[in-house]
Amino acid sequence: MVTVEGFSWTEDVARVGLLYSSPVLTSTTTTLVICLAICVKQDSKAATFNTFTSTCNCFNSLLTATPVTGNRLWKRKLTQVEGYxxxxxxxxxxxxxxxxxxxxxxxxxxxxxxxxxxxxxxxxxxxxxxxxxxxxxxxxxxxxxxxxxxxxxxxxxxxxxxxxxxxxxxxxxxxxxxxxxxxxxxxxxxxxxxxxxxxxxxxxxxxxxxx
Structure with missing residues (x-):
């Protein structure tokens, strides 16, 4: 688990090496922590960080998945959603x-x-x-x-x-x-x-x- 700006992120080890379609933001970052911080600002529910290309993707939903070497999926742990x-x-x-x-x-x-x-x-x-x-x-x-x-x-x-x-x-x-x-x-x-x-x-x- 990684905590970034007050949000807890956990890695989904069952879905290693997958790339998901329709990211809300794609960027190149130097570290996982920076990637997760970017996705926090996007209020995204999930992120992938590629350990080989340093590509960061922020997601609000996970759609079609395709194999991509080096991708790691991280999901933001929610315990509070307004109105719920x-x-x-x-x-x-x-x-x-x-x-x-x-x-x-x-x-x-x-x-x-x-x-x-x-x-x-x-x-x-x-x-x-x-x-x-x-x-x-x-x-x-x-x-x-x-x-x-x-x-x-x-x-x-x-x-x-x-x-x-x-x-x-x-x-x-x-x-x-x-x-x-x-x-x-x-x-x-x-x-x-x-x-x-x-x-x-x-x-x-x-x-x-x-x-």
Whole structure:
């Protein structure tokens, strides 16, 4: 771990020797510390420093990776993101938005705007944590990051993970695809429910980390 200007950076040793596309800044520096300091000023989430070419890249997201000899990936350890609640056990940032009341696609755009996405509740631990938050009202609907637009009755999280259709916490008789076009997922009464994607409601964002 390296600490630079108050931020902790850890090396991802599993992804040594990879170059990622779409850096927000590329420069040549003499040391790793200078590289990380530059990326701190860019408020970047990750950096690569090439030990052979001294090339420094700052990233807000890691996209396509290609092999490059000498590259080392460093990731900034976040414990605070404005507007988000942090769960240290899950290493997870959550924001419950109750003052917008918008449709599913607009909620996703809202979350994307600050580096997040609609929340993915793909584990029992995440589900239990979110439903236990004081901002989650049992009588309110909340957009979640899954839909069955591609294949009816097969809900898929935005991460590409297919939901388990045969396990709780689905509400009774759900999903029912009411009127034939309830293709988005919501949380209601601390249970999953399929809803119209055009329905206006609260929503929950998660901040997307790079690791």
């Amino acid at each position: 609640v942090y769960n240290s056990q899950l290493d997870w940032f959550i924001k419950v938005v109750t003052d917008q009341w918008i449709k599913h696609t607009d909620a996703e755009t809202f979350c994307n705007a600050d580096g997040g996405r609609l929340v993915v509740l793909d584990t029992d631990e995440k589900f239990a944590y979110v439903t236990g938050l004081p901002d989650i009202q049992i009588s309110e609907y909340y957009h979640l990051g899954a839909d069955d637009i591609a294949v009816e009755d097969t809900f898929v999280w935005t991460t590409g993970v297919v939901m388990n259709r045969n396990r709780p916490p689905w509400a009774e008789y759900q999903p029912d695809n009411y009127l034939g076009n309830q293709n988005c997922l919501a949380l209601f009464n601390h249970l999953f429910d399929d809803i119209f994607c055009s329905d206006h409601m609260n929503f929950i964002c998660e901040y997307v980390l790079l690791y």
